[in-house]
Amino acid sequence: MPNKRRRYPGDPASRSAPSRRVPLKGHTIYQHFWKNPDDKDAGLVWVGVRSEIARFFGFSGDSDIPLVSTTKSGRRVVTCMLNMHVAQASGRGWLAIYPDKTEYPFKASPLATRKIMAQIARRWGNPPLALKPPRSSAFKIDDILREVASHVYLVQLESFCKNKLGEAYYKIGKAKHIPRRIKQFGPCKVIASAAFSSESESLRAEAVIHQRYNMFRQPGTEIFCFTDDQVESVSKSLNDARDGIITLEELDSHISSDESIVSSMHRIQASTDQDIHARSRGQTLWEMYWKDPKATHKGCIWIMFDRTVGNLFGVTGDPDIPGMRKGLRVSAAKSRGKGWIAHHADGSKHPFKASPMATKKSMAQIASRWIYPPEKLQPSDGAPFGLHDLRDETCSYVYAVKLVTFSENTLDECYYKIGKSNQVPRRIKQFGLCELIVSLKVDTEKEALRKERMIHEMFSDFRCPDTEIFRLGKSRIKQLCEVFRGLEADRIA
Known part of the structure; x- marks a missing residue:
């Protein structure tokens, strides 16, 4: 095996031994774990490990998981039921890294996040030093657990x-x-x-x-x-x-x-209770949607709703989703689904559930494809937002705002922020009251970034270190507005 290429002369990393990945042998053992042992309502995730590696991990599932559980509707379901073929196809590949830099591959449920996997790996008999999720960099388990507080x-x-x-x-x-x-x-x-x-x-x-x-x-x-x-x-x-x-x-x-x-905690709890205590009046149905119809490789999202609510929305799933993608365990969806509330123009509110991977942007795009889309959507842990506020974020803006929260310094200079964003108010909300001085609308994120850097370089002498904040007097503000007008004229031309 050739030596690792040196980044510069004397680079110590070039002399270190490369990590060694253990080859896969034996049959796969699947075990179930609580996402959070202290909050068992959060549900389960599964982990699949080859038999030889399982012995090295000290791999065993949580012992207090019942074989059969009772849902809120009184229905008894098998808790740990797992389709092996689905698990092999949909499982995400992880690597467990030990202090000797040996890497051991295994698979886990798509619902397993960094935080969940760090807590699960800590409960193994021989926990690793670090974990590496698919298509991402490795992280130390202790660093993730430290961020839980x-x-x-x-x-x-x-x-x-x-x-x-x-x-x-x-x-x-x-x-x-x-x-x-x-x-x-x-x-x-x-x-x-x-x-x-x-x-x-x-x-x-x-x-x-x-x-x-x-x-x-x-x-x-x-x-x-x-x-x-x-x-x-x-x-x-x-x-x-x-x-x-x-x-x-x-x-x-x-x-x-x-x-x-x-407090924001009370507002979150109120919206969550409203979703939890909503009563179903008909049969529960579900539909599948592409996250982005123009980029189907990003996958699907499921939505679960009452029949009467579905008729009100005019809900129909995307018709071009292959049948293999439509497999859904209803009991698992009910326990793991994220609560949402649809707000209509007449003031009515209707709860439904969606996949945990559904973001605000993806839900706004999906709801806009319904026959009767709502005016606003509200996640169970957040505030309502308009569909068009997120769906139309295709443009980018370069802006300059005055930070009214901070008073003038001794040189009669005020504080301004020059940046770029798809939504200026959301970007600057941490700074409190702001006054928009000038803005420029551009078609692409790349173009906005280029123009932002150019303006930053022009006023670099007045920039606060490591920020997008500038100390500018009245004459510099006039100069800044002229720069924005020149960029706007070039864009129109």
């Missing part, structure tokens, strides 16, 4: 100077991965953070801190203006929430005492 954080936004009162800008929010959440703001300094075991606890802690310091909050944002003394008080509050000094009962009293404060 939800964090409430306080960071200082170093890209923005202090205002005229001597107050600096800070962001108080929650995230599973803090750097990824705040990357739009450029360089940030983490002042304090607290990890919580569940999303609901972090949402409640965030709501308490937001309410306590609401007087320092910039409208419509998670951005606050604090002096150095006030930051110490905020850090203490964050530590109190982490240590349980602020209880959940205290949080409920905070929220119930002010009707204008409604």
Whole structure:
């Protein structure tokens, strides 16, 4: 085998031994695992491993999975029923990587995500160091499990100077991965953070801190203006929430005492309960749709609905889907399906379920192909959105907006963001109130990226490091508008 090509002289990676993949031998053993042992309503996934490799893994399924379970409708179904031919055809290929760089291939259910597979592999007798999903890079199991916790954080936004009162800008929010959440703001300094075991606890802690310091909050944002003394008080509050000094009962009293404060957790729970408690009035039906009719290689999505709801929508599946793709276990679909609500113009709401792989964009395209499409769709864990808002995102925009949340610096310069997006309001919502200065509509993403880079280079001397934020005075804004007008004239010509 030839040596690995060196990227540059003295590259240590070129001298390391390549990974060794173990060949497949023996018959395949299939086992079932809970997606989450603490939440068994989330359902199961299967993993298939060759017999020789299974012994090395210490491979055995979760022992508390019942052979027969009872659905909500009272029907008894076989829990672990698996069609081997379907599993071999639809299973996703994974690699388990051990410290000696040996790779062991196996297959898993298409519903197995990185987080689920990391939790399952940790329960094996001999867990691997890393896993590699198909067509993607490898990841360490410990890194994924570390991201399961939800964090409430306080960071200082170093890209923005202090205002005229001597107050600096800070962001108080929650995230599973803090750097990824705040990357739009450029360089940030983490002042304090607290990890919580569940999303609901972090949402409640965030709501308490937001309410306590609401007087320092910039409208419509998670951005606050604090002096150095006030930051110490905020850090203490964050530590109190982490240590349980602020209880959940205290949080409920905070929220119930002010009707204008409604946490996003309560809105999510209300929409979820509405879907769970919806009563079926007829026979349950399902249909299959292409994710994208122009790119059928992306696969299919199933939708499950009540017969009366289907007649109201005029639901008919895509007729050109081959029969082999239409296999669907109704019991599995009911337990794993994601809840949606269709909003019609007359104010009526109708619940249905769809494949867990259905995204907002794909559902908007599918619903627009119904005979009587709804006005809006709403996922069980989100807010309603219009079909045209997502379906028509074929163009791209280059824009410049003024960040009204941040006041002028000592040089009378304001903060502006120059970027590109398919939907400008959604892209800049983290910055709060913004004023659109100028925008340019282009036909393709590639063209928008090219023009954005050109404008960034022209105003690079005024750019905040590692951001799309610029400090510009009035004369520079006039120059920026002239650049956009010139680009618009070239596009028309």
